[in-house]
Amino acid sequence: MRGAGSLVVVGTGYQPATHTTPEALFHIQRADKLFYLVDPVTALWLETVNSSAESLEDSYAAGKDRRESYDEMVLRVLKPVRRNLNACMALYGHPGVFVDPSHEAVRRARSEGFEATMLPGISAEDCLFADLGIDPASGCQSFGATDFLLRKRAIDTSSPLVLWQIGAIGVPTYKRKQENWSPLGLNILSEVLEQRYGPAHEVVIYEAGRFSLGRPVIQSVPLVCLSKAAVTTASTLYVPPIASNGGRR
Numbered sequence: 001m002r003g004a005g006s007l008v009v010v011g012t013g014y015q016p017a018t019h020t021t022p023e024a025l026f027h028i029q030r031a032d033k034l035f036y037l038v039d040p041v042t043a044l045w046l047e048t049v050n051s052s053a054e055s056l057e058d059s060y061a062a063g064k065d066r067r068e069s070y071d072e073m074v075l076r077v078l079k080p081v082r083r084n085l086n087a088c089m090a091l092y093g094h095p096g097v098f099v100d101p102s103h104e105a106v107r108r109a110r111s112e113g114f115e116a117t118m119l120p121g122i123s124a125e126d127c128l129f130a131d132l133g134i135d136p137a138s139g140c141q142s143f144g145a146t147d148f149l150l151r152k153r154a155i156d157t158s159s160p161l162v163l164w165q166i167g168a169i170g171v172p173t174y175k176r177k178q179e180n181w182s183p184l185g186l187n188i189l190s191e192v193l194e195q196r197y198g199p200a201h202e203v204v205i206y207e208a209g210r211f212s213l214g215r216p217v218i219q220s221v222p223l224v225c226l227s228k229a230a231v232t233t234a235s236t237l238y239v240p241p242i243a244s245n246g247g248r249r
């Protein structure tokens with residue numbers, strides 16, 4: 001028999017309030033208990049929308065393994081569900097894109113007989129497609145940068161490539177600072193990409209604008225300069241395809 005508690009996992013996109021779908025807002029408002037992991041402005045907004053709002057940010061701690069933090073977040077979110085309450089977990093971006101605890105919380109809630117749903121949100125890649133004017137119609141390869149390097153992923157250089165988490169390559173622990181957590185990892189990534197695309201190939205270090213009037217940060221650099229570029233934990237790398245005539249598209 002199904003428990004009376006439920007879980008809905010929603011995304012708040014990258015802009016406070018305006019990137020949240022009406023469907024997600026409905027669940028944020030009606031939740032008996034709301035948890036969130038979002039930027040500070042969105043956090044203030046969520047707190048006005050639902051007075052039960054509680055940040056999950058304190059599950060992170062400097063030097064703590066991020067997997068440990070994720071396990072803790074899952075337990076926190078499931079607690080009210082097990083008490084037969086309706087819980088909502090609101091995460092920036094799309095809640096299921098490059099996020100472990102959201103999928104795990106849904107899986108675990110369902111395995112315990114509770115209703116659990118994930119709703120789509122606006123991801124960094126969605127913003128990137130819009131801001132850089134890219135249509136993935138000819139394919140789009142998308143990998144976590146650590147996974148890309150560790151598993152030596154095969155790539156097609158005639159199709160766009162998006163690499164996530166280029167500011168945290170190979171780093172399992174949490175750090176407070178926003179700048180690149182792994183200069184060595186970025187260096188290795190640059191070398192691997194240079195071998196495939198050549199050192200002069202221009203790539204884009206992309207950061208979606210976080211506020212309604214905030215513009216995205218778009219840095220174009222040749223691959224040879226990537227390891228010295230200003231990269232943060234919010235950077236996503238766009239590698240354009242090499243045109244079939246050998247030039248860049």
Ligand SMILES: C[S@@+](CC[C@H](N)C(=O)[O-])C[C@H]1O[C@@H](n2cnc3c(N)ncnc32)[C@H](O)[C@@H]1O
Pocket residue numbers: 014092093094095096097098099122123124125163164165166167206207208209210233234235236237
């Ligand atoms: C844990 S993942 C979360 C992704 C998020 N769930 C989404 O749907 O976009 C963090 C990664 O998302 C990307 N990211 C986060 N903030 C970003 C921003 N403002 N602009 C572009 N990419 C961003 C970066 O690749 C970063 O390393």
